[in-house]
Structure formats: structure tokens, C-alpha cells
Amino acid sequence: MRPDLFQSPDYYLLDELLSDEHKMVRDAARAWVKKEVSPIIEEYAQRAEFPKQIVKGLGEIGGFGPYIPVEYGGAGLDQISYGLIMQEIERGDSGVRSTSSVQSSLVMYPIWKYGNEEQRMKYLPKLATGEFIGCFGLTEPDYGSNPGGMVTNFKDMGDHYLLNGAKMWISNAPFADIAVVWAKNEEGRIHGLIVERGMEGFSTPETHNKWSLRASATGELIFDNVKVPKENLLPNKSGLGAPLGCLDSARYGIAWGAIGAAMDCYDTALRYSKERIQFDKPIGATQLQQKKLAEMITEITKAQLLTWRLGVLRNEGKATTAQISMAKRNNVDMALTIARDARQMLGGMGITGEYSIMRHMMNLESVVTYEGTHDIHLLITGMDVTGFPAFK
Numbered sequence: 001m002r003p004d005l006f007q008s009p010d011y012y013l014l015d016e017l018l019s020d021e022h023k024m025v026r027d028a029a030r031a032w033v034k035k036e037v038s039p040i041i042e043e044y045a046q047r048a049e050f051p052k053q054i055v056k057g058l059g060e061i062g063g064f065g066p067y068i069p070v071e072y073g074g075a076g077l078d079q080i081s082y083g084l085i086m087q088e089i090e091r092g093d094s095g096v097r098s099t100s101s102v103q104s105s106l107v108m109y110p111i112w113k114y115g116n117e118e119q120r121m122k123y124l125p126k127l128a129t130g131e132f133i134g135c136f137g138l139t140e141p142d143y144g145s146n147p148g149g150m151v152t153n154f155k156d157m158g159d160h161y162l163l164n165g166a167k168m169w170i171s172n173a174p175f176a177d178i179a180v181v182w183a184k185n186e187e188g189r190i191h192g193l194i195v196e197r198g199m200e201g202f203s204t205p206e207t208h209n210k211w212s213l214r215a216s217a218t219g220e221l222i223f224d225n226v227k228v229p230k231e232n233l234l235p236n237k238s239g240l241g242a243p244l245g246c247l248d249s250a251r252y253g254i255a256w257g258a259i260g261a262a263m264d265c266y267d268t269a270l271r272y273s274k275e276r277i278q279f280d281k282p283i284g285a286t287q288l289q290q291k292k293l294a295e296m297i298t299e300i301t302k303a304q305l306l307t308w309r310l311g312v313l314r315n316e317g318k319a320t321t322a323q324i325s326m327a328k329r330n331n332v333d334m335a336l337t338i339a340r341d342a343r344q345m346l347g348g349m350g351i352t353g354e355y356s357i358m359r360h361m362m363n364l365e366s367v368v369t370y371e372g373t374h375d376i377h378l379l380i381t382g383m384d385v386t387g388f389p390a391f392k
Helices: 019-035 039-047 051-059 079-094 094-114 119-130 241-275 289-314 322-347 347-351 355-365 372-385
Strands: 132-135 153-158 162-172 180-186 190-196 217-229
Touching: 019 051, 019 079, 039 355, 051 094, 051 119, 079 094, 079 241, 094 119, 094 132, 094 162, 094 180, 094 190, 094 241, 094 355, 132 162, 153 180, 162 180, 162 190, 180 217, 180 241, 190 217, 190 241, 241 289, 241 322, 241 355, 289 322, 322 347, 322 355, 322 372, 347 355, 347 372
Parallel strands: 132 180
Antiparallel strands: 153 162, 162 217, 180 190
């Protein structure tokens, strides 16, 4: 494993827009990634295994629900702090950031926003420390971009609900302690239910043979006549808008996270360009390589400004779903382009595990698809500016 020499690019001095608390939170996450993630992540990705030993550390740096109020075990931080933590974790690995994002935005967020006080006190403190790991069940085998078509359902059996159906492509599923599952009641209305590990009829088979997010555990959620206690229904919001509200939070975190992956690829390529000698000079002294690096830092800077502004809007409660979609789509596409250009700069070395670039590139092929595909986010922007929904 090469030493983690990462230096964060800040071409437009964005640090001057951050508070001392923002920088302290970010620097703590960065130091943790350098110490706990970078030395081991290539090995775990190669053998397609999630490094469970880092879960406690993720909790300690605020990787689980940092914006959740202190009374529920969170750090009570703002949305920019949340974004910066996601940026630093994804700089290490998108799969690790996926674990953190799911726990924060897709499990803790709905329990906090849509749950009752008893549910918040029961689950959130343990989720914040990583004592509990959660997952989010929305996507189904036949319903991805159209989640409203889901067939997973539950029936009122008097003293409990009876849940049936299946979900797939679920991060954290193989080892999750709880799942926030979205299902239709007998009237066809979508509700969230908290399903716990050990409930009879609930199983989580793991998904194997992935070329992407190899250091993240992915699986299915199978519900075969699962008896769910009535107190496990999230009471304060129903309808498709409930899970989509969770996805807004998660997509916001992804917009920041993708910058981290892009920065790591850029930093690796920049350093390599100064060390690799061809035709008696560093390749960084050639026009074509400088073109690649100049375009990388330009796109990273644009994404940093876009996402910082989105964080301000989130803090003020003004950010729209469409604005979040734009940032998610732009930044992941930007990161993919940078990863591919950086890989070319390293030549054959770019495909090896000695460098992080190929792992980032493979990971980002999942990030560009999950929580709204690249094309769906384009259509969300198109609908927002024209008023016409093209995907219905």
C-alpha cells in the first residue's frame, strides 16, 4: 500500500467560506480516512468485503447522522458539515461513503423526521454510534426509477401488520440490524415500516460478483409473511414523498462525496505527472497532460462552488429537489470524467491496486446510477424548467 499523501485542491480558496467548525469537522474526517481507510481499502475491495472494523470510527467522526439533534445521539451539525464528512469519506472509498450515507440519510433521517418520539429514542442513539446498522428498502426487482410501482405490501392483521415482497440493490443489507422498508397498505398508500433482524420470514441474501462498490455489502430484502409490530410503522408521513424526501438528503451527500473521489483522482494524477519521466522530462511538462489536469481542477472547482451554495440553501431550508438533482448529476458525471482521464495519465499503472483511480472509477459507475440515474436527474431538471414531466 502506497502512503496516503493526499492534498486537497482548493483553487478558489473555498476554505475562506467555511467556518472554523466546518474545517475542524472536515480535517478530523480526513485524518481518520488517512489512518483507518486508505491503508486497508484496496485489500478489502480486491476481496469484495466490507471492513466492519471501521464502523465504530465512522460513528466517532460523525459519519452517522451528523445533523441529527444531540438529544437523539447525533452531533447537531449543519448541512455543510454533513457534506464535508461525505466528501472526505468518499475520498477514501465510495462504498464506505455509501454505508455512511444510507445510515444517515435513509435510515436515521426518516426515523427522525417521520417517526415518533419512542422510535427516535429507541433507534437513533444506537444508529449514531454504529451499534446498530440500518438499510433502506425502496428499489424492487421490477421498479427502480419508478418506485411508485412497488408491489411490496402489508396488511392489517389486527394486532400486527403482515409484510410481503422483496427489495434489491440494498446497501448494508447483509449485516443490517434494522431496515426502513417502504410498502403499500391495502389502499395502495406507501408507508415506512421498521423491520428488525430476527423477525420470522425476513432474510437478507448478499449480492455477489460485483465489479463496483466491492468494499460495500449489497444484498436483497426478502419478506415472507413477516409480522411487523404496529408500533414499527412510521406515523408522521406517508405517500411516495416520504421516501423521496430521504433521497433528497442522500443525493445531497452524494453531490459532496463525488467531489472527494474526483479530488483523490486528480491529486494522484498530478503527483504522478511530476514523477513520471518520459522523453527526458516529467509528463506533467507536456501540453496534453497539462490540458487534462487543467480541466480536472476547473471542473472540481465548479463542483465545489455548486455544492457549497447548495449547502447554504439546505441550511436555510430553501434547497429544492431539482437543485439537489442537478448537483448530484453534475458532480458524479464530473468525477467519472476525471477518474477516466486520470487513469489514462497513469497508463498501465492506472489499472492496478497500487493506485486508487481504477477503484474510484468502478465505484462511480454505481454512484452515477443509484439514488436516481444520470438520465432521470436530467429529466428532473428538464421538468423543473419546462413544467412538463417527460418520464410519465
